[in-house]
Amino acid sequence: MHFLLTYDLAPDYLERRAEFRNAHLKLAWEAQARGELVLAGALDEPADRALLVFHCDSPQTPQLFAATDPYVTNGLVRAFHVRRWNTVVGDLAATPVHPTGT
Template structure:
């Protein structure tokens, strides 16, 4: 299954992230190397949130990431939540679905 982890960021996120960025990125790349984190990044203009795409059997893979993330523990993330994403189109779709009259 795919899960989206959404972050709401503190209004001073850009000013504060430097101190914690290396630890946050290390955590992210480690999750990627394990095949858990597929894509991640901040939303732009305004930079007020981030979205991280996870693959796993349960939402726990994304929840554990957020609980370990220094951005969360140091208040740069003011709120986070996880949603199941039922992917149906694309090479990595969990439930590939095509129209009935597809070629």
Template sequence: MYQVLEYTLVHDYLERRAALREDHLALARAAHERGELVLAGALPDPYDRALLIWRAPREVVERFAQHDPYVTNGLVAGWSVREWNVVIGD
């Protein structure tokens, strides 16, 4: 079962992310190495959303978001987790 974590990014996300980027990426890389996080990235033009695709229980995804430096430091205006019913692909 897949989960989609969607972030709504603040308008000055690009300007503010540099100071937090390494901590955010370290958290994401650790989840990826555990096999929980499958794909992650921001949607450009404009950079107003990011999607993180998970193969993990909802609680794991929510815990990630609650501890993500982008969330805790206000780069994310809001986030949601939704189950994704994949019909083609792994």
């Protein structure tokens, strides 16, 4: 199954991220190598949110990621949210649903 981890970024996120970026990226690439993190990045203009897509069995995986992320622990993220995402279309969909009669 898929989970979305959404970050609400602090207003000074762009100015402060350089100090913590390598540690954040290390954590993210390690999660990707384990097969947990599928895709991640910040939204642009305005850079007020980031989205991370996880493929895992429970919400604890993205929750633990956020709890240890330097962006979160150093205040670059004001809040984070984890939600199950019911993916139904695409090669990576967890529960593919195809139209009937085709």
